Amino acid sequence: MSPSPSKGDHTRNRLVEAGAAIARIEGLDGLTIGNLAAAAGMSKSGVFAHFGSREDLQLDILERASEAFADQVFRPAFRERRGLPRFRAVFRQWLAFLGGMGDAGGCILMAAASEFDDKPGPVRERVQANQRQMRGEIERCVQMAVDAGELRADSDVAQIAFETFALVLGSHHDLRLFGADEVIPRAERAFDALLQRHYP
8 A cells, every 4th residue: 555645745746736727828938936836825945845946847747747638538548449449539538638628728738849849958858758659659549440450551650640640739729719619520520531531
């Protein structure tokens, strides 16, 4: 049996949650020890006691965001049968994940890719690792559909994964501006059209 979280662990978790809420609106790069301390009702030194630097805080928030993404997108979708049912479920869950944010802001993982694409360092490296993992999972889903004979054997797996990711990125952008009722049906039609081009 694992030990119960300490008071320090609880405080750190509360700070990560508060920091994630700020990052969804202001961006991960807009998060500072100062604005987190103000949001949490703590002193800067109190926040520094849990995070040695802003970079450590950003990395923890990325890790939390990655776990939430896996819990809400990949794990539910992976209950579906391998092949097109699973691939469709990943896309559907991803749209639901993005559309369910409401007024809470955008996806930290996607926003961070734009914020840190030209800023070398540990945060950019973590962003790259997260992006590679997401794209790798999509490619595996596509390959399973090919192996099951549900997509053509000559399908370009990497290209289909790239176009799927592009649809998600476009949806994320438009969801923040125009809302789920308009964007999600269009994204679903675009995804169906992508699949149809590769049916046997």
